[in-house]
Amino acid sequence: MAQIRAAWAYRLALVVATVLLSLGSAVALARLAGLPAQTLALPGAAYAFVLSRRAGGRPAGEEPAHAVVFSAVAGAAAGLAGLMTRQPVLGAAAFVALLTAAAWARRFGAKAGGVGVTVVLALIAALMSPTHVRAWWPDCGRLALVALMAFCWVPAVRWAGHRLTGLPGPEGRRPAPLPPTRPGSRAPGTRRALQTAVSLTAAFTVGLLLFPGHWSWTVLSAVIVGLATGGRGNLLLRAVERGAGAVAGTMAATVLAMVVDPHGTPGIVLILVVLTTTAGLREVSRTLFAAAVTTLMSLLHGYLGRPDAHLLPARLGALTLGAVLAAAVGWFVVPVRSGDVLRSRLAVAVGALAAVLGARRRGEGVEAALTRFEQAAAAVEDVARPYRLHRRLFGTSPADGPHRADLVDALRECREPVRALAVTPLSEESLSDLGVALERLVRALPALGLVHLVEADVGGGAHSEPAPATSPVR
Template sequence: MIAVLGSFFTAVEIARLAAGYPAAVLGVPGVIFAFMLSRRPGGEPVLEKLGSAAALSVFAGASVWIGSQMAGHPVIGGAVFVVLMAGSIWARRFGAVVTRLGAMVPLALIACLLTAGSGTGHVSWWPICGWMALVGLSAFVWVRVVRWVAEKLTGVAGPQSPQAPAKRSPQRPGMSTSTRMALQMAVALTAAFSFGHLLFGEHWQWCVISAMVVSLGTVGRGDLALKGVERGLGAMAGTLVATLITVVAAPHGTTSIVLIFVVLALASVLRSYSYAYYAAGITTTLSLLYGYFGESAQHLLLIRLQALVLGAVVAVAVGWFLVPVRASDALRARLVMTLGALGSLLEARHNGASTAKALAAFDDAANRLDSSARSHRLHRAAAQKLGTGYGTTPADAGEALLATRRPVHALAASEPGPRERATAKTVGLLRRALSAPADPLPDLPEPAPTAPLADLDAALRQFAAAIPALAKHQPPKAVESSEALQPPVSTT
């Protein structure tokens, strides 16, 4: 939130002193850029940081033009929006660096939706696009500087970008995962734009925002369905909360601006408990922002709820039926990624290198795995309730690997020992076993006798016992590289 406030006040000063625009025209995008960037992992090389900063500046400036086209030429603006969003997802096939650079596209496009719906889309796109590019660069600098200072003061590394695998896994036959997800996004957004303009008139943005947010960070049909439900429930709650707030607080006053920052902070904290809380907070923020620009939350309550629910339904339906990404594929890819992060951590300890970034990368991989395991966890619980759940399930594999988090953190706080090489060998064997879960497991090294390494070895052996449960979902070839299955940015 320090970075968000810094970006906001910098953008306001740019608007007031240099550009001569109303403060909200640049201040609101400054908040959006910084808030969404703060959820993006770091740890990339310096040259890539500079490339990301330049990419965000360019896309931030371009978002003004797209917003102006959406106001006057909705077909042209919507088409450009869909192409850029789908293209940023399709480009993931070219590796981790292109994936992270493409992650700047959604940041600018979400700001563009807000610009188009706030009435500022009618502002002449030049020279404001240049000032918007400067606001985007300012937000990037604020986030990175605040994160760097926090890491120096606390010694705790922030979220790290997943490292590219040394050897890419062979892709399964047919359409690649990145192409599938890009096609799903293009169709979902096209439908959301069409339904939005046909059914909700000048309030079409809510349908598009909902469809984009539900589709953006999901991998696999199970994750998509869960996020769609959470998005719908959270959006309804957030819209109701925003309506209540406008009853007691003037929508155009300073109190409303303060409440926006408070709600953003609460949304960030509550996300770790449930995405529904986060969706409620973001929807409340958007409602307050639109209220600041003159839209009545009370009069538009029903329209917003209908548009939000329709957008979520569209995203789930498209992702479920159009070239779907199987939930088991997403789970297996993230199992591989988490094991790879664990192997990198053990290797760093063996080489005497700093483990702060490796531990942060492992935590990030485990969080992604937990997201993919949620649908399997619910399916297992439902099957057990109905009396049809027997034996080991894919959810057990995810749970067993997630159980390594506590011993891994305990191990990271201890001195390296020679026995860790056997554990590293176990991790390597399990990674290879995931490519052919139906094959007999190799003999694993003997577990360590003392904690925390003994606890880690025990959790890995539980994971090994659950690997055969993945066999019935095994594709014809090894699962696609986990890079293609990464969400573009942890903004939603």
């Protein structure tokens, strides 16, 4: 437990340092350009926060191509936000097209999917931070430069943290596998793109018609809920959490508006405090995280300076409707089945587990195999919460066999024994712990129709003779 807390504190420190450095460089650029500091400081903080705190706590890709894409999209999104005030239909169509293309890109492989994720991050940051663009140039160019600096601070801070502490920081991760395509149905990437197009079109329409001054709240809520990749169950759970967080965050912002001066230095300090709190809550509770994001948005959009009571219904309505629209579209429009997602991710994780056992038996390639297994197991954990909630609410029946949540728990129990087997010399204790965990996993695999993996992967690897204790582990 102490190690987990220390790792959490270290990741949080990296996020805060990245945001502070990005904010400082944005303020310096604003002064050089003769602009008010908040013009570029707040977008700089939002860019760094989104980049360093992706969903699940994993950093964005750090390749040069991603930096170029992120900065270009951030600048273009700022221009589109300005266009929304003059030609809202054209601006909304451009936003929808960008996000739909980003969702569809995942169909074309990991590299294209990574670029798509970078586009989504840039658009989320643009929706979170207020920008006042008078002209495409130089205003959009400055914001693109701020985004580029924020992108560069992420690997720089991680490198400095590693040099100072020896800790690697959060690891990047391959995108989770898409569920297989059912006969006669569309590919998962195409379904995600269609859902994105429909939900965002609905969110823009509702936002512009019902909340013309706060349409970005509706759209951002729909985007965040729509990012759920675990099927309909995960999508519905995220929508509920987003709605509860919107209520709590709105109330918190209202209270802060009554006790804190939102202008000048106090406002900036308050934003940094809330931003730090938001980063820390991401791994604690998604509901609390959603509440903190809502409070942060209130600060960034300047609502703290106007504590009018009539803003409360608008904020709550915009956020809630965005979540409801995304959940409804994901449930009814070419839906992705939760069971398909869990089955495909578990199949990858079981195969990766067998690869670790095989590498340990051969005495080579263990470290790479262990990394792949950890990533695959984390992808399973990303979609496990709805099943655990279902088990908690409705229980299990022995007649129905193992619950799907039992299978996820069985895989989780394998992680520590597999890690110990891979990085330490063999011992009776480590082999015994692994044997118990694998036995539970094998018993639970039929819950998802994965019986064939018992003999083909886990069964074969679990009962094979491991390498001697003197074998090199690299």
